[in-house]
Amino acid sequence: MSYFTDSENNFTVYEAPKNGGTTLRLWICYAGTGEIIKSSDSGYYAGTEQTYQLLKEWGYKNKKFKKKAGERVCIKRNPIDRFVSCFYDKAIKEGRIKTDIDTFLDNFADEIEKSTPTMNDGKTNFLKFHFAPQSWHFGDSPDYYDHVFDISEVSTNLKSYLEDKWNIGLPDLHARNSGNGRKFDLTTRQINKVKEIYREDFENGWY
Numbered sequence: 001m002s003y004f005t006d007s008e009n010n011f012t013v014y015e016a017p018k019n020g021g022t023t024l025r026l027w028i029c030y031a032g033t034g035e036i037i038k039s040s041d042s043g044y045y046a047g048t049e050q051t052y053q054l055l056k057e058w059g060y061k062n063k064k065f066k067k068k069a070g071e072r073v074c075i076k077r078n079p080i081d082r083f084v085s086c087f088y089d090k091a092i093k094e095g096r097i098k099t100d101i102d103t104f105l106d107n108f109a110d111e112i113e114k115s116t117p118t119m120n121d122g123k124t125n126f127l128k129f130h131f132a133p134q135s136w137h138f139g140d141s142p143d144y145y146d147h148v149f150d151i152s153e154v155s156t157n158l159k160s161y162l163e164d165k166w167n168i169g170l171p172d173l174h175a176r177n178s179g180n181g182r183k184f185d186l187t188t189r190q191i192n193k194v195k196e197i198y199r200e201d202f203e204n205g206w207y
Contacts, residue, residue, distance in 0.1 A: 002137045003068065004028060004060045009165045010070035014145075016137035017130040018085040019075045020154040023173050027159075029054055031166045036173070062119055062129065065139040073147040073161065074138050075154060076206050079198040080191060081182055086130055088183035096127065105193040133198050134206040142205045 004024075005012040015021045029051050030036050052060075087104070091097035096115065097104060104111050108131075115127040142148050149158045155172065163170050186194065201207060 002061055002063050002065060004055070004058070005068055005070075006165070007059075011165060012068040012070060012072050013162075014065070014072065014074040014138050016075075016077075016082070016132070016134050018082045018089070019077045019134075020151050020158070021075075023154055024075070024158075025051065025055060025060070026173055027162055027170050028058070028060070030170060031162070031168060032058065036171055062124065065135075065137055067139070067144070071147075072145045073149065073158075074145050075149050075151055075158065076134060076138070076142075077151040078207050079134065079201045080186070080194050082134070083131070083194045083198065084182045084184060084186065090127060090130065092183075101190065105190060105197070108193075108197050133201045135200045135204050138206065140200070140204045 002016070003012050003014040013024065015024055026036055032054065087097070087101060091101070091104070097111070099107075099111060112125065112128050112131060115125060119126055119129055138145075147161060149161075159170055195202065
């Protein structure tokens with residue numbers, strides 16, 4: 001993502017890749033259509049092309065942080081857990097990253113810049129968008145937000161918040177890549193590299 005504005009109910013919800021966005025997007029579509037479409041036989045839910053087209057029409061933006069009027073909420077995550085989840089997804093599951101994790105961490109900026117896939121707009125660097133600090137997606141101040149939900153609160157507090165806003169019951173979802181545990185462990189050296197890469201997130205309070 002980076003944000004979705006519900007003008008009728010006067011609120012904007014911000015999220016970053018690997019911060020519960022699949023569940024959020026499916027709930028937005030459910031609020032608009034009353035349907036949840038399972039896109040695979042795996043037992044998980046994930047967005048279809050129709051889902052993303054609807055979101056785009058409704059004002060869902062894959063863009064850098066921008067201030068919006070009305071009530072603002074966001075979904076944050078421990079930057080280390082978020083990095084692990086993103087690397088697992090893009091390197092191990094999707095094969096978009098061809099180097100090992102140490103090479104990737106040691107040459108992070110170069111590895112990101114040399115990647116070729118782009119977002120749906122045909123311009124935005126796919127990996128750069130996904131690995132961008134939460135500060136890129138949320139701005140540099142948690143005080144901007146009326147509610148800051150941790151990823152562990154998506155199925156509880158965020159769900160209740162959206163149900164109140166939309167005056168509907170939302171389905172419990174077993175979404176793609178759901179779960180807050182780390183996919184694998186990092187060494188102390190690797191953790192320190194991740195902390196260095198996401199220094200601004202720690203400094204800005206996105207943890």
